[in-house]
Amino acid sequence: MEERYDPKKIELKWQNYWAEDNIYKTERDSLRKKFYCLEMFPYPSGEIHMGHVRNYAIGDVIARYKRMRGYNVLHPMGWDAFGMPAENAAIKHGVHPSKWTYMNIDNMKKQLNRMGFSYDWKREVTTCNPEYYKWNQWFFLKMFEKGLAYKKYSYVNWCPSCATVLANEQVIDEKCWRCESVVIQKRLEQWFFRITHYAEELLQGCDELKGWPERVVLMQKNWIGKGEGVEVDFAVEGIEEKLRIFTTRPDTLFGVTFMCLAPEHPLSEKLIKDKDQLDSVKAKYGKEDEKVGLFTGYYAINPLNEDKIPIYVANFVLMEYGTGAIMSVPAHDQRDYEFAKKYDLPIKVVIVPENKSEIMKEAYEDEGILINSGQFSGLRSDIARKEIIKFIENKGYGKSVVNYKLRDWGISRQRYWGTPIPIIYCNKCGIVPVHEKDLPVILPEDVKLTGKGGSPLLESEAFLNTDCPKCGGKAHRETDTMDTFVDSSWYFIRYCFKKGDIYLKSEIQNPESEIKYWMPVDQYIGGVEHAVLHLLYSRFFTRVLRDIGLLNISEPFQNLLTQGMVVKDGAKMSKSKGNVIDPNYLIEEYGADTSRLFSLFAAPPEKDLDWSDKGVEGAYRFLHRLWGIVYRYRDKIENTRDRTNNILNLQPSAAGLCRKTHQTIKKVTTDIEREYHFNTAIAAMMELLNEITSFEPESDSDWAVFRFTIENLLLLLSPFCPHITEEIWVAMGNKPSIFEQKWPEWDEEIAKEEKIELVIQVNGKLRSKLMITPGISEEEIKKMAIEDQKTKEIIGAKAIKKVIVVKGKLVNIVI
């Protein structure tokens, strides 16, 4: 052991040792309980940032802690390697996305290893590897078979300048993230995954997510957006067709004064002869605030009261939700109200508030009593709703339906750097799936990336032209690639296997499968920005894979920890703001242990972490002091082989330190177990070090306590700061590795304080304190409190009304 704490030197030394010793490799072991600890894998941008450091430090502490608790821990890492930045780099610098990506992976892997994270690299996943994306294609085929993958026309975000489709995430304030052109909606034929098939199950499953943050579960519920209502058919005067609408408020059916169709509704095109006028409404479709409508000239008949009501086409009606047509009740819906005011349509009140009546300035959307509603007048609206539904269903006017806001997942991307969709188009046979034995459909390397738009795969003759698997005739391949969210929807399943080719087909219905052994993920850790997208897609995939027979569970992630952002000066770290802290600099300056310690100490994991250069110094000082004290007493410690636990024969100061050690073991353990409160766990270890510093050992038994305390502190600290603890552990004469040690245990008897402080309150105000022995009777405590000198002075001649004793804590005297 050297005098100076040199993090760089010892960290590199142990990282090499651990790597050579293969200390993190994981094997199936049915004798031990498994624990699957997973952090969201990174996009290989080339450099890790503070968000990664924090995310992976949290995961690493959990993985190491669970390992020491005796669990068989799976702790893998990989790369979300497909995606646009690689393509953009290729366009800008002329380097192939593949080369760029693998270079970045190389670099980031070094950086992660430099942080001392305990990953089993034998299970590394790289999504742009054909061995991986082959299974994306296989899942696609399975879903195609089951009708869960299908192709349809739909509106997509289109950037006219780049001439390409953009994902929703790539549209910022209705503009293209790259060229800032205004994005338009374009109708294109695209592949979809039928996630809506599982809408109800995904919603129900939310209640099972006990280990998830409530807000994430709520966001998922809102996103799925279940709406229960009724579909009602209205006859249209003069034509045969019925007009079907969806409403959640059948209690307002008597207040309908007009109908609205979405501009894309089939009837709109049929009823409006002037196409230019219809197009002008279409142009205002969607997110416009202004309500625009066009009278069709046709009337519908309200099946409940035979009212004749005009039919409009309106820009605020969405084709994608419900039936694309609505009944408008301006008295009880604010949007309908605005529309009615603008086009001077009648407003008919059918619900009044139970107590008061007032002049209408806006729609009354709350519950109330029905009026002007025929046989239903006088009913409360919630009861009327049920009665009217019953009536409608009996008469055959319509039926109860459930609608969801959740849409099917559009996975087609006109991009190069992604998984090819395994579909072939044949002039004779139409859409033909690639045969399973022909997987993977390899993404060709020799393509030109210009950034001009359109998939570069269209230019690759060798890729494009193929034979039809059905008739053998000339055919061509699908050139769209899959959304990269497909890759991340099942990567946690791929980790269940070691690197190399896998064969999932043989895992179906195999009860001994690795997947069934490791899944579900016991602890998942990542940013809250994935609350809906990635986490929802993964829940969907897990259900699809369950129905294929690969899994016997429905929820992939038992417990979810969403860590906060790393912020500086109140803003998220970003290049444009110039407030980025480079982890490389931090590691170079202070070492990995300090970087890890600070990012875990400064805030609880779920909250935002405010960066502070000075705070890092504080974390460094703690490790420095630990090093210093062990170095100072190195000879004595090494010559002491006893570790004493027997508090009875000790001097008071040694007994105190021994007690504090047990208390710290308890505090650190419970803080980790209780919602991973690492910040308070670290604070407790700092307190213990403070006590060690002021302890002056003299006798042999003092030294035995000293060694006992240091060893336990090292064990407690080892998941947080693996390098320094390993170094000191070995320097004290122990064998490596400290991670093969058991997590320490505390003795409740020793941890108990000999004397406790009793607080004396008078009328709820702190007035005095007494030292007492725990376990003395309530009567005695009362007596001691009243007879206390200071209490007496305050009470004076006043009468004592009541004395409340909280055992072991305080006495409150009411006068």
Add this chain to the structure above:
RNA sequence: GCCGGAGUGGCGGAAUUGGUAGACGCAAGGGACUUAAAAUCCCUCGUUCCAAAAGAGCGUGCCGGUUCGAGUCCGGCCUCCGGCACCA
């Protein structure tokens, strides 16, 4: 607009079921060591009154309530952050 979350010293944050508000760390001030600086160590550190100490008053966004006792529970607001948003 709707749905969440959060407001505690100069700062990051503690306070497990209502029971000593401010643990731990940072910053600041003072001191020791040193030719000097850095590093290290020691002391002080919510605020007001008082020269200081002792002591007392006030204090967890604001107003009110429940309670012997409220940062914590209840009612009504304010501010900030996040998500969704013409979903009929």
